[in-house]
Amino acid sequence: MRILMLGRGVIASVYGQAFEQAGHDVVHHVRPGRTAEYREPLAMDVLDGRRGPVGRRTCTTYRPRLRETSEPDDGVDLVVLSVGHHQLQEAAAFLAPRIGDATVVVLGNVWDELATAVAPIPVEQVVFGFPGAGGGFGADGTLHGAVLRSITLGAAVTPSDRRGAEARAAFRQAGFTLRDEGDIRGWLLLHFVLDAGMFSQALATGGLMNMVGDRRALREAFRTARELLPVIEARGVDLARHRTAVMPTRFPGVTGAALGLATVVVPMARATLAAHGDPHAAEPRAVLRDVTRTARASGIATPRLDRALHGH
Template identity: 65%
Template sequence: MRILMFGRGVIATIYGQAFQEAGHDVEFLVRPGRAAEYGESVQTDLIDTRRALRGQRTASTFKTRLRESVELENEFDLVVLSVGHHQLREAAAYLAPRVGAATVLVFGNVWDEPLAAVAPIPANQVIFGFPQAGGGFTDDGVLHGGLLRSVILGTTGASPSRRELTVRAAFQQAGLRIKEEADMRGWLWLHFASDAGMFSQALKSGGLANMIGDRRALREAFLTSRELLPVLKERGVDLRRHPEAMLPYRLPRLTGTAFALATLVLPIARASLAAHTDPNVAEPRAVLDDALRTSRQLNIATPRLEQSVR
């Protein structure tokens, strides 16, 4: 399959490598001037759980094919769009006249109505999913992080469409399992709320890496996220459809302790958080600002969130 990864960030790099190693023809679309900056290869140092639950550390260098523009329609079968939620509209506007018949997998945070966030890409070509990986680049250009054995993919009906089957097959060929989510809109917004809580606490802690093993910080993160649940309900999310995702909000003290222990015991959790060193990058700030903007528009009080962005 011909796959275009939009950008060469953390998620695009991790999954682009997995796709390439599975035999797919992978290219990375980068901004003008970035190809020379990035070079022809990238080093990764990952905790990979595809073969073992606790993960196997793999360090490797893989060749990347970078391009700075897309000129022709129908060059690719699949475009993986994994950018900050605040960059989705710009990315969609660029891709829409160039995407041809390709399937577009929106693979990351969304806070607007999902299809509106990526208009004018045709709705029947779009699939929403979420990665189960994370990490960050160090100053020497090495990507450190972790890769879980599954990904989240939204479903559109009882019988998967041809496009859904194609995307599933690409991930499965890369050794990844599929977790289906019927209410992808609600799931994405719940995850966004979770991120808002984590990022709000990261500002106080000096970064996500400093939250490793910190029960109090993780508990506060879940309490901040819980403030956004009324926002989600007001926006039409049926929280009863997501019992597993709701557990941390119902038991923040217990969940904070469990997550703190997980960051100490599980190599993949520790590696993913340890790779995040700067709490002031654009995406975390945009998550906090947009969550707060929506809560204000709906006149729903979020005092912890308000305090975190002052």
């Protein structure tokens, strides 16, 4: 399968390498002029959840094939797009005239209605999901991160057998297990407010990495997320359908304590938080801004989130 990864960031590099190792033909589309800026090969220090129940640290190098142009006749079968939700519409508009009929996998937070978020790419052409990976680049260019064994995928509308099958096959062949989500819209909106809870608390602690082992901070994050559930209920999300994902907000103290312990003793849990740095970066700021704006438009009070944003 010929796979196009948009960019050469953390998510694109981690999954791009996994696809290439599985025998796929992988190329990375980067902005004009960026090819010369990247240091190759890319050194990767990744805790890999596909390698045992608690993951295994792997130190490898990856030499991604970079290109600065893409055209519909390139023969791409699958496009993987993972950007901040505030960049998604711009990225979709860029890709639409360049990818033909390729299946598009969008990995990451989405807050707009799904069809709007990916326009002008037809939503029927898209499979949505969330990456089980994160990390950052060190001063020497090394990618430090972690990747879980599982990944969540779903579709805004019932995709053709080809769309769903292509997306699932690519990840399975690369050693990942798939969780198929029937209500991907609701799942993504719920994940968004859970992230908002975590990011709001990260403002107080100086970053998610500083929440490793901090039971109180994690408890407060889930309490803030609970405050935000009415925001997505107002958008038609059936929380009962996602009761397992909602559970941490129902019992924030217990969940915070359990997750706090897990981030200390479980390498994968620790690496997942430690992979995130500056809470003032563009994506956390955009998550907090957009959920606050929607809450206000719906007339829903969010005092905990407001206090976190204003530092009191």
